[in-house]
Amino acid sequence: MDDDAGGTVLFVGTIRNQTNGKEVKGLEYEVYRRMAERQIAKLEEEIRMRWPIKSIRLVHREGKLKVGEVSVVVAVSAAHRGEAFDAARYAIDRIKESFPIWKREKFRGGRYAWAKGTPIQSHSASAPTTSEPQTSPRGIVRRRTRSLVEA
Amino acid sequence: MIRVKMIYFAQAREAAGTKGEELSLDEKSNVRSALSRAFEAHPKLRQLEKAIKVALNEEITQEDAPLKEGDRVALLPPVVGG
Numbered sequence: 001m002d003d004d005a006g007g008t009v010l011f012v013g014t015i016r017n018q019t020n021g022k023e024v025k026g027l028e029y030e031v032y033r034r035m036a037e038r039q040i041a042k043l044e045e046e047i048r049m050r051w052p053i054k055s056i057r058l059v060h061r062e063g064k065l066k067v068g069e070v071s072v073v074v075a076v077s078a079a080h081r082g083e084a085f086d087a088a089r090y091a092i093d094r095i096k097e098s099f100p101i102w103k104r105e106k107f108r109g110g111r112y113a114w115a116k117g118t119p120i121q122s123h124s125a126s127a128p129t130t131s132e133p134q135t136s137p138r139g140i141v142r143r144r145t146r147s148l149v150e151a
Numbered sequence: 152m153i154r155v156k157m158i159y160f161a162q163a164r165e166a167a168g169t170k171g172e173e174l175s176l177d178e179k180s181n182v183r184s185a186l187s188r189a190f191e192a193h194p195k196l197r198q199l200e201k202a203i204k205v206a207l208n209e210e211i212t213q214e215d216a217p218l219k220e221g222d223r224v225a226l227l228p229p230v231v232g233g
Contacts, residue, residue: 095233100206
């Protein structure tokens with residue numbers, strides 16, 4: 001944690017037990033990993049340019065998840081809460097609309113169905129593609145882990 | 152001839168019956184030519200034609216984008232992350 005950060009916003013998305021009134025037993029994420037990892041780096045870079053934040057981490061899971069498990073984490077710290085909330089809200093919205101991620105929901109009886117999506121939005125950011133090493137935990141995470149975000 | 156890698160995700164992967172394949176195309180081919188070949192090889196993909204966006208080497212692209220040897224052309228059905 002940066003000493004000059006006055007607030008940290010943490011958004012944690014979890015698997016719900018129902019969709020449109022139908023019971024959900026779990027789901028499976030499919031990810032275009034090579035593209036998604038670049039998108040994450042670009043989105044972090046874009047957000048750093050748009051808001052005076054101190055640090056940001058975006059993590060999305062891949063593979064099979066059970067109800068209640070964490071699917072996505074957005075963590076943003078800033079000097080003041082306003083920009084931390086704004087940047088975190090922007091990040092999760094962009095992850096939902098512009099990342100190459102799909103999910104199949106598992107219903108009772110083991111039946112799977114693809115969740116309805118929206119056409120992928122292309123990134124408007126002019127931020128250069130960064131090639132910095134993707135230190136774990138960050139980006140797309142497949143392995144089962146209890147602590148997704150480390151101090 | 153050039154070779155490009157086609158990559159199919161989610162509903163497109165199921166419709167094509169494969170995660171991906173290599174296509175040999177004429178020089179001066181574009182994304183549209185690669186898609187046409189994919190639709191010919193996997194007619195079920197046509198149902199998704201309107202909904203699909205295409206990424207060329209991990210960037211969203213247009214159908215008139217030219218292709219070169221080794222390019223990756225990915226078919227992306229509507230997305231739903233988070």
